[in-house]
Amino acid sequence: MSKRSLDDINEKIKKGEANIFTAQELKEAIKNEEDIKFDDVDVVTTGTCGIMSGTAAIFHIGVTEPGVFQKAKSVYLNGVPAFPGPCPNELLGSIDVIAYGTEHSVRDHEYGGGFLFKDILSGKDIDVEVESIDGQKFETSVNIEDIPRAQIIGVRMAFRNYTAFVNPKNDIVNSIFNGIPMEGGLDQLSFSGCGDLNPLQNDVSGNIIKEGTKILFNGGPGVILGSGTRSSDAKPNLMLTADMLQMSSEYIGGFKTGAGPEIYDSVAIPIPILNEEIFNDVKILNSDIPLVVADIHGRHLPLTETSYDKVWEGYDERPTFNSSKFNKEDNAEVQKSCPTNAINDNGTIDLDKCFGCGLCVYLTKNDTYTMNLGSVDVEIENKNHNIPITCRQSDIQRGKKISSKLKQLIIDKEFDL
Numbered sequence: 001m002s003k004r005s006l007d008d009i010n011e012k013i014k015k016g017e018a019n020i021f022t023a024q025e026l027k028e029a030i031k032n033e034e035d036i037k038f039d040d041v042d043v044v045t046t047g048t049c050g051i052m053s054g055t056a057a058i059f060h061i062g063v064t065e066p067g068v069f070q071k072a073k074s075v076y077l078n079g080v081p082a083f084p085g086p087c088p089n090e091l092l093g094s095i096d097v098i099a100y101g102t103e104h105s106v107r108d109h110e111y112g113g114g115f116l117f118k119d120i121l122s123g124k125d126i127d128v129e130v131e132s133i134d135g136q137k138f139e140t141s142v143n144i145e146d147i148p149r150a151q152i153i154g155v156r157m158a159f160r161n162y163t164a165f166v167n168p169k170n171d172i173v174n175s176i177f178n179g180i181p182m183e184g185g186l187d188q189l190s191f192s193g194c195g196d197l198n199p200l201q202n203d204v205s206g207n208i209i210k211e212g213t214k215i216l217f218n219g220g221p222g223v224i225l226g227s228g229t230r231s232s233d234a235k236p237n238l239m240l241t242a243d244m245l246q247m248s249s250e251y252i253g254g255f256k257t258g259a260g261p262e263i264y265d266s267v268a269i270p271i272p273i274l275n276e277e278i279f280n281d282v283k284i285l286n287s288d289i290p291l292v293v294a295d296i297h298g299r300h301l302p303l304t305e306t307s308y309d310k311v312w313e314g315y316d317e318r319p320t321f322n323s324s325k326f327n328k329e330d331n332a333e334v335q336k337s338c339p340t341n342a343i344n345d346n347g348t349i350d351l352d353k354c355f356g357c358g359l360c361v362y363l364t365k366n367d368t369y370t371m372n373l374g375s376v377d378v379e380i381e382n383k384n385h386n387i388p389i390t391c392r393q394s395d396i397q398r399g400k401k402i403s404s405k406l407k408q409l410i411i412d413k414e415f416d417l
């Protein structure tokens with residue numbers, strides 16, 4: 001069996017001789033029937049981006065001069081409730097705070113922790129409201145420059161495979177698994193998962209991705225702490241952490257759903273090809289990866305199954321805006337429903353904010369926005385249905401972008417394996 005050591009690979013990287021593929025480059029080569037052998041590949045960089053609800057940030061921020069209050073009781077950041085502590089910081093005038101990416105603002109039901117984290121990383125000023133244990137109230141404003149330390153921890157991230165959801169009944173379901181409340185009648189399908197680009201999907205034997213593995217988390221260097229909460233053999237996921245101040249706002253943000261704002265993150269993990277088993281694992285293709293289609297009511301009630309090639313391959317990653325069809329009034333609801341607030345008042349799309357979810361295409365009936373999202377043939381209760389994909393909750397473009405960034409960092413010798 002062919003083998004190479006991590007030292008061999010690091011030596012090749014140092015000399016600029018390592019063969020590094022992104023997962024997307026490797027899959028394309030395999031699909032094009034190129035004869036890629038173990039000797040041709042030293043490292044594969046994998047990546048994923050999607051809604052990852054288990055995200056929390058820990059900050060330290062200044063509020064007043066020392067001695068003004070003893071200890072904080074409640075904290076709001078741009079109206080998003082956060083949790084003071086665990087350290088009481090008694091009489092220091094500064095506080096430790098834990099904020100959840102899934103927490104919703106008390107001022108604006110469409111704003112939450114995911115949007116807050118993006119705003120912090122974008123350098124925007126953040127309103128801070130603090131109440132102390134003796135009832136004093138303080139208001140201030142902080143900027144990323146004022147935050148000496150911030151760490152993000154993700155407790156269940158980068159699920160190896162996820163689920164597609166449909167509503168086979170005749171009601172409307174408010175759920176985090178669709179960008180808007182999902183109407184019944186089997187005419188909408190939402191799904192998550194970056195298929196054959198996902199890190200864990202490329203290491204199904206568990207040879208590489210484990211506690212201590214170095215990763216890129218929202219663009220900054222991070223590490224795997226271990227398996228995530230709710231990780232199982234069927235649906236493994238990871239617990240991750242990284243310095244938030246080294247992350248980039250382009251890889252993290254808020255995503256509005258039918259049950260309020262959520263958070264998306266991006267993760268890239270390098271897979272050094274140490275032996276033939278690892279090489280065989282990274283050759284997996286979307287057509288080999290099942291995607292369970294479940295009832296959005298019960299969430300874990302599988303109705304049928306498709307595969308990731310049926311939802312990703314041959315489809316557009318971003319919508320096109322057709323200005324001749326645009327009508328400001330008609331478009332107001334679509335603009336408001338965009339999960340990442342990517343639609344400008346004149347109808348154009350801010351492509352830095354767009355997630356490629358497809359909801360604008362579903363919601364505009366006159367082709368103001370067009371994008372080929374595809375549809376899925378599924379058999380439910382002995383009947384065939386062709387259900388259009390109406391909401392993607394993973395962003396394949398950001399998944400590809402972060403895996404390309406990781407490849408470049410390795411080439412530039414800025415990321416050690």
Ligand code: SF4
Binds near residue numbers: 338340342356357360
């Ligand atoms: S695809 Fe449309 S609805 Fe989705 S994020 Fe982009 S602009 Fe918004």
